[in-house]
Amino acid sequence: TLDGAFEMATRGMSAxxxxxxxRDLLSEGRGRDRAAGRTLMGPHLSDLLVRHTAKDMPAAQSSTGEQKALLIGLILAHAELTASITGMTPVLLLDEIAAHLDPNRRKALFTRLLDLGGQVFMTGTDASLFEALPREGEVFEISCEGAALIDRQETR
Known part of the structure; x- marks a missing residue:
């Protein structure tokens, strides 16, 4: 759910x-917003409240790994929705995606990304977190000297 001043003020209203x-908020606040250099009121200030349904608890009370898995679920659901509506799978950039995930969740993530069928760039500082990466994946190592494609056989 979304939670914030905008939601409280518009509860029960139609879209x-x-x-x-x-629109009225923006119009009325234009001078104040200009002075502040930003929009001071609106739905962009709302919080997204996520619930871990399997444990029936707020995500904020879940472990770091569970929170990351919930966030990844949201990202993948959005990518799948985008692909179904537009017919184009979005390019995903997932920074430090494998950190805080247990081996089973990492393997499931990599499988789901492969099934999504789009182009995915994942970063990470620990190569061991990408051991379950499917053969279709390519691993690049970035160093001060530049980028190099790492032979998949050498990394396993």
Whole structure:
């Protein structure tokens, strides 16, 4: 769910009424926003409240690995939705994606990314976290001297 001042002020309104309300907020706050150099009111200030349904608890009370798995689930759901609506799978850049995931979750992530069928760039500082990467994946090592393609056989 979304939680914030905008949601509280527009609770029970239809989508079009919310749009009208936001348009009014922007219009009324234009001078104040200009002075601040940013928009001071609106839905961009809301918090996304996520719930771990399997444990029936807020994500904020879950472990770091569980929180990361929940976030990854949201990212992948969005990528799948985007692909189904547009017919184009988005390019994903997933920074330090394998950190904090147990080996089973890492393997499941890599399989799901492969099944998604798009181009995915993943970063990480620990090569061992990418041992379960499918054969279709390529591993690049970045160093001060430049980038080099690492032979998959050497890394396993």
């Amino acid at each position: 079009s009424d919310r749009e009208d309300h936001y």
